[in-house]
Amino acid sequence: LLFICCHPDLPAVQQVAVALRIVCGLSVAQIARAFLVGESAMEQRITRAKARIGQAKVAFETPGPAERAERLAAVAAVVYLIFNEGYSSTGEEADRKAPFAEEAIRLARLLLRLFPAEPEIMGLTALMLLQHARAPARFAPCGELILLADQDRTLWNRALIAEGLALLDKALRHAAPGPYQVQAAIAALHDRAPRAQDTDWREIDALYATLERMTPSPVVTLNRAVAVSKVAGPQAALDMIEPLAKPLGGYFYFYGAKGGFLMQLGRGREAYEAFDRAIALAGTAAEAAHIRLHLDRLAKDAEAGAR
Incomplete structure (x- = not known):
């Protein structure tokens, strides 16, 4: 369904917005927050996309392998935005929205089965695993947000970290760097640091500089x-x-x-x-x-x- 919604006849932003709204069930407010725009502006984008689909009589049918490859970047973006909707939830929302992050990781693993040699999908999956591994330490029992530097790192999920690091290493061996791999490398530096003060901030700065060049x-x-x-x-x-x-x-x-x-x-x-x-x-x-x-x-x- 995600590959069907990410139709090339639609502009990239509209592909992602329509997929998030129709397939994933996110509200207009949630989608607008993901794109840093107002609700009315996002509502207009989705409305225009639906109108364009109707006017062009776009055939929404199961894409073949070549079409899936063409639409992969948009589908990956949708999956990561689903993850962020769950990961960015706080306090009273955390338990209710946790399935978003878990579902995004499940979808990324499905993408890996479809594209087992695609380093950016490895990077995307690694990024989500390395971030989601910190979930048990992100909130105090009262629901208060705990910053990364103050988290109890013994609570981090070491199995998810190990899986994420292995995937990242596999992706980097392809020598075809992309934004998800860079973000995963940043997450890996945080997860590898035994203590907050051991974090290699110079390397993180350099990686963010690389990310700025790739995706300003x-x-x-x-x-x-x-x-x-x-x-x-x-x-x-x-x-x-x-x-x-x-x-x-x-x-x-x-x-x-x-x-x-x-x-x-x-x-x-x-x-x-x-x-x-x-x-x-x-x-x-x-x-x-x-x-x-x-x-x-x-x-x-x-x-x-x-x-």
Whole structure:
């Protein structure tokens, strides 16, 4: 069904949106969040895609091997967005949405059976396994989000990590690097580090630089800025994300990262403003609660400084 929906007569974004809506059952709001656009804009895209299908009398029939290969990139994108819908859930949503991540991994394994020599599908599957392995440590019993640096790594699923690393090594032997393999390599560096302080941030920065060249995106640059903050300090990271204010103006993680960099620089008032904007954009109670901790800390620091 995913291969059928990812029809080449539709623009790439519409292929993915239609597949997520019709086959996967995601809501328009969920799809819009995945593409960082408003709900009305995404609703219009899906409506246009349906109209185009009807007007062109597109034959939605089971594609053959050659057509499947042509549509593989779009199907892989759908699978990864399904995974992210589950993986990015927090707090009260985590248990309910966990099957999304597990289903995405199942679908990726099916793709591997169809394309056993495709390194990017190996990379995609490895990426999801390496990220999903951390799921048991991502939330406190109360539902509070636990950042990667603070997670109890003994809770990580070592079997999934071993499977992911083996797949990544197999993919890299093909010497045909792609975005999923690069992202999997980043995830592998995190998973291989015994402690947060052992993380090879320089290598992660270099991998994100490679990813920026392959698939330029404000979100990729924002993620790279976190690595840059570890390597070159928070001011360098802040300088890197300043041009992203417009394209990521409605993105929770942009303001969360900006607030964190400003707080490290001791610029409390500006950090408070960034976190205040982040909390307004929080998609879940757990995200809002995490930002509230920073706001409370900054408020206490300001009160202590005024005495």
